[in-house]
Amino acid sequence: MSRSRGGPDRPDVIVVGAGLAGLACAADLVGEGLDVQVLEASDAVGGRMHSDRVGGCVIDRGFQVFNTAYPQVRRRLNLRELRLRPFTPGVLVHTDRGRLRLADPTRARRACHGPSSPGPRDLAALALLAGRDALPPAGRIKHRRDRSTRAALAAAGFSEQFVERFFRPFLSGVFLEEDLETSSRVFHLVWRSMLRGTLCLPTAGIGAVPAQLAAGLPGSTIRLECPVEGLTDDGVLLGGGGEATAPIVVVATGPGPAADLLPGLTPSPYRAVTTYYHLCERPPLGEPTLLTDSGRRFLNTCVLSEVVPSYAPKGHGLVATSVLGDDTPGRERAVRSALAAAYEADTADTADWELLTVRTVPEALPVMLPGHALSRTSRVGHGRYVCGDHRTTGSVQGALASGTRAAREILADLHDGRV
């Protein structure tokens, strides 16, 4: 039975933005019989999760991985249809004393090996951390004491040397910050999901994830290239003139546009990341493994075509390498020479690589310091709601959960006659 209440020519709900949060919110409202219109500024759904093709390669909007353990992912997505290809469970760390391999202690008999392997104290702490984070329900982790990730790792018994050599370079790529200042609750939740799930990529690119969510909505729900410029008393102002009306508006944009559209909203600080995509004749590493750098000259690098061969034309390797912040003059050259060392190749080899494209995402992940609220209400005014990873945590799980919460609060308010 339809619960539609917007009227013959107008939807019940306008959702501004077709990123993961907006798509999840729309899906839950449509599932309850509401008439929903999603207005998206760009020419595609997905927001930060987007893939396009450059020079015969699949290029994601910055290097990202897909984690199968997220509860929202399990609830909403058909994983089989995504044709997922896994990364090796574990990472390689380039150190000045050679390459260290760290495997997931819950899946590999030898958790670490290489010339600078950690001692028994760090190995024991690694196993203990795996048990403490992977086994209890997520709800229990959410109520643990919050502090910086650095303080939590010290309390977990890791030596400073191991933290510097492994955790700091690895987690810089996860949280886009180098000081291990991120909330320990967020760290433990992410660590838990890494231990419990598989890191992988969809064969068609990371954009296949939002594309699948969008395909589950009725055909006319999403309007692309339809930027919203402002909110009115009974709907939204459209870019290029015109209005769209609805009793309920959900702002599901990134944090910057959300603060512009909802003047009372405090803008959330975000972190930027740049990914360089290089095409090479011979892949410099013959396995689908993430490589980090203890010298922190880059965040992480990966031969994407070893994870998904169709990311690059046959006979070529596609290498994605990320750095914090923006693409500045000379940076790509410095990255190339750091990659020669990390991949144990000749500098001449990486000098021959073709720079295919660069992706900078200025608002990539929210800053999540200790005390960061893991979930905040979507209600911002009468008939006005907000969702997006800036209301939860910077992740696929966070964005989807935020959209879910917005839909739940809207349905509750409708039920109680508050909108």
Ligand SMILES: Cc1cc2nc3c(=O)[nH]c(=O)nc-3n(C[C@H](O)[C@H](O)[C@H](O)COP(=O)(O)OP(=O)(O)OC[C@H]3O[C@@H](n4cnc5c(N)ncnc54)[C@H](O)[C@@H]3O)c2cc1C
């Ligand atoms: C490089 C990178 C790597 C990442 N890696 C991972 C990872 O490995 N694992 C993980 O879990 N998460 C990762 N993330 C985070 C994850 O991608 C985001 O948390 C999530 O995609 C955010 O979704 P969202 O819906 O909140 O926002 P967005 O994706 O930003 O969606 C907002 C949408 O609103 C639209 N919009 C904006 N303004 C307007 C307007 N005025 N009118 C209409 N539409 C508008 C935008 O075009 C966009 O489509 C990564 C992010 C980046 C950038």
